[in-house]
């Protein structure tokens with residue numbers, strides 16, 4: 001009963017209207033047509049269990065990223081992978097570290113297995129590696145880092161991830177959650193996949209829910225040393241990813257054009273939206289620099305984040321307000337379609353300046 005339930009992004013307003021949903025970091029361009037077709041092709045197999053080992057999917061992931069398929073674990077969204085990691089590497093008496101403004105699933109996964117959450121204070125919403133390291137004790141068994149981080153959009157560069165890993169005791173599993181990694185420029189590679197390839201105590205997690213546009217199908221994966229992956233396989237649900245989902249994910253990986261268009265859209269409109277928020281600085285608004293597909297906007301003026309959240313809902317925009325995570329002063333806004341992002345910027349101007 002100490003666990004605060006996960007609160008999903010809302011899809012409707014208080015009065016039930018279905019409006020622009022900028023609350024769950026979904027892909028505004030939808031899903032790759034090839035992935036949709038691959039999914040539909042499985043409608044004749046609904047009576048059959050899916051491939052429990054997801055062999056074709058793991059081969060496709062391995063081929064795409066140049067990593068060993070036998071060291072990949074698939075799961076019902078990367079949420080399941082995060083839970084499996086905690087299930088395999090944390091328990092009563094153990095401590096698990098994550099940052100103050102982190103992904104809420106880390107706390108749920110930690111407490112679910114009876115371990116203790118240790119919160120690392122943020123550094124202007126970002127992750128400070130020295131602060132994380134200062135909290136390591138003999139009881140620490142895991143560190144969760146989302147990179148880029150959700151809900152802040154902040155990023156830990158490659159050298160800092162390497163420094164964090166190098167300073168952690170070997171028995172501590174470093175989990176680098178790369179749910180938004182496809183939105184990064186190539187120059188911003190944080191090196192975690194390479195670390196997971198060569199080091200025994202690093203797990204990288206990825207998802208098909210964000211840039212690949214397959215959130216409904218619940219497909220994620222993890223990559224780490226053979227021992228780490230083996231421990232997690234022992235406790236996973238055997239048939240966690242559907243046949244249609246496995247096929248859709250394979251097709252989505254191959255549709256590099258769709259991913260490139262999605263990233264280009266995000267680059268353009270994230271920069272534009274950050275600029276628009278910058279113009280509202282005298283009303284106390286600030287866009288926390290983001291490398292993901294959303295921006296955390298903080299409110300330090302006459303209009304509070306909570307007031308803006310309700311006013312945006314009245315105008316037809318649902319964004320994410322996270323007071324339950326200690327983030328009452330900000331709104332996380334997904335980069336939607338051009339019309340949605342122009343509309344939410346205009347609505348914010350009216351709310352704080354009008």
Ligand SMILES: *Cc1c(COP(=O)(O)O)cnc(C)c1O
Pocket residue numbers: 025076077078079080103146149150177179206207208209210215218219220
């Ligand atoms: C969205 C997200 C995930 C992915 O969740 P799925 O279960 O794969 O849909 C994982 N981690 C973070 C930080 C996220 O924001």
